Amino acid sequence: MSNLYGGRGLELVSGSGAEVKDAEGRSYVDFLCGNGSALFGHCHPVLTEAAQKALLSPWTTSPGLLCAARDELRKNLAALLPEGKVFLCSSGAEAIEAALKLVTSLRPGRFKILALRRAFHGRTLGALALTFNPQYRRPWADRLLPVQHLRAEELPGAVDEGTAAVFVEPVQGEGGVYPLPPAVGAAITEACRSAGALLVADEIQTGWGRCGALLASLGAELDPDVVTLAKGLAGGFPIGAAVWKGALGDFPAKGHGSTYGGNPVAASVALASWDLLCSEKYPELAAKNGGTFAAALKALSSPLIVEVRHKGLLVGVELSVKADPVLRELQSRGILALNAGPQVVRFLPPFTAQEKHFTAVTETFLQVLSQLI
Numbered sequence: 001m002s003n004l005y006g007g008r009g010l011e012l013v014s015g016s017g018a019e020v021k022d023a024e025g026r027s028y029v030d031f032l033c034g035n036g037s038a039l040f041g042h043c044h045p046v047l048t049e050a051a052q053k054a055l056l057s058p059w060t061t062s063p064g065l066l067c068a069a070r071d072e073l074r075k076n077l078a079a080l081l082p083e084g085k086v087f088l089c090s091s092g093a094e095a096i097e098a099a100l101k102l103v104t105s106l107r108p109g110r111f112k113i114l115a116l117r118r119a120f121h122g123r124t125l126g127a128l129a130l131t132f133n134p135q136y137r138r139p140w141a142d143r144l145l146p147v148q149h150l151r152a153e154e155l156p157g158a159v160d161e162g163t164a165a166v167f168v169e170p171v172q173g174e175g176g177v178y179p180l181p182p183a184v185g186a187a188i189t190e191a192c193r194s195a196g197a198l199l200v201a202d203e204i205q206t207g208w209g210r211c212g213a214l215l216a217s218l219g220a221e222l223d224p225d226v227v228t229l230a231k232g233l234a235g236g237f238p239i240g241a242a243v244w245k246g247a248l249g250d251f252p253a254k255g256h257g258s259t260y261g262g263n264p265v266a267a268s269v270a271l272a273s274w275d276l277l278c279s280e281k282y283p284e285l286a287a288k289n290g291g292t293f294a295a296a297l298k299a300l301s302s303p304l305i306v307e308v309r310h311k312g313l314l315v316g317v318e319l320s321v322k323a324d325p326v327l328r329e330l331q332s333r334g335i336l337a338l339n340a341g342p343q344v345v346r347f348l349p350p351f352t353a354q355e356k357h358f359t360a361v362t363e364t365f366l367q368v369l370s371q372l373i
């Protein structure tokens with residue numbers, strides 16, 4: 001096993017909603033949730049049933065064949081954008097790769113691609129070119145597609161007629177939980193529109209209800225030409241999607257593909273997750289619970305807290321100290337969370353987190369911070 005992921009020395013063997021148990025029977029409140037992909041919590045009965053049912057039919061069929069679940073999912077996703085077209089794949093980075101190939105083929109002769117400082121769009125070579133973190137880029141720096149990374153306020157002024165595309169996260173997740181100010185989002189949208197550059201909203205972490213709406217783009221005043229989704233789309237079952245405005249055109253024939261993209265099991269779970277979003281009004285719940293949780297964190301009295309930033313259930317607490325020791329101590333006290341840069345503790349609660357979970361996390365977080373003073 002490569003040492004890429006470090007390791008937390010933790011094996012989760014069972015779970016329900018926001019609660020999980022490790023191999024030794026210890027319980028945790030899980031606000032890490034598979035890096036945000038278990039958006040519906042663990043073992044949601046509706047998603048589990050959809051997966052079980054789909055497993056009794058062929059698990060994988062060629063993407064070129066008809067498949068009721070895949071076709072229905074495509075139809076639902078297409079409705080996100082005017083006359084939407086959809087490419088299905090199996091991960092976030094793949095969705096970004098697809099978007100990158102799409103925008104460059106739709107804007108031939110334009111070689112400028114813009115993204116934001118602190119951006120995270122994945123780690124495959126194309127996606128890595130869009131990702132900002134110099135630590136992730138360094139070993140491959142001389143092989144990456146040229147991308148300019150700018151501060152949000154500088155970006156609109158840099159869009160010109162040589163610009164093929166602009167990639168943005170409506171809320172930067174991995175980069176530190178920074179919601180894009182709506183005025184900047186509006187300026188980026190306008191700049192792209194007037195220069196004919198394509199605007200790609202990376203909603204892999206923010207989308208599918210996490211930030212309080214099906215897509216977080218609208219709240220950030222972004223009017224994207226292309227949207228990428230993954231993570232929570234099938235509640236953590238591997239799937240990704242690129243959706244774009246149909247009037248723009250399409251990939252060149254044979255220009256892209258994916259064996260597993262939209263395979264029947266993933267598509268069935270994603271469809272069930274779509275139904276849940278609508279029937280349970282999870283995006284509204286995310287807005288409400290995220291707001292209450294962030295307010296409780298803001299009310300904590302600790303000199304180590306610099307700022308609490310959030311949008312729905314994407315919550316970051318910037319500290320004046322390193323996040324990793326805090327995360328280790330939280331884990332030892334039964335709380336799972338993750339970092340977003342060196343000094344930000346990120347909480348990614350699932351839709352199914354209850355008041356008792358938010359309270360436990362808030363109280364334990366204060367205890368851990370108090371111990372560090």
Ligand SMILES: Cc1ncc(COP(=O)(O)O)c(C=O)c1O
Pocket residue numbers: 035091092093094096120121122123169173174202203204205206230231
């Ligand atoms: C905004 C964003 N884009 C892209 C990715 C890459 O997704 P994946 O890890 O599924 O390749 C991530 C993953 O964290 C993400 O948060």
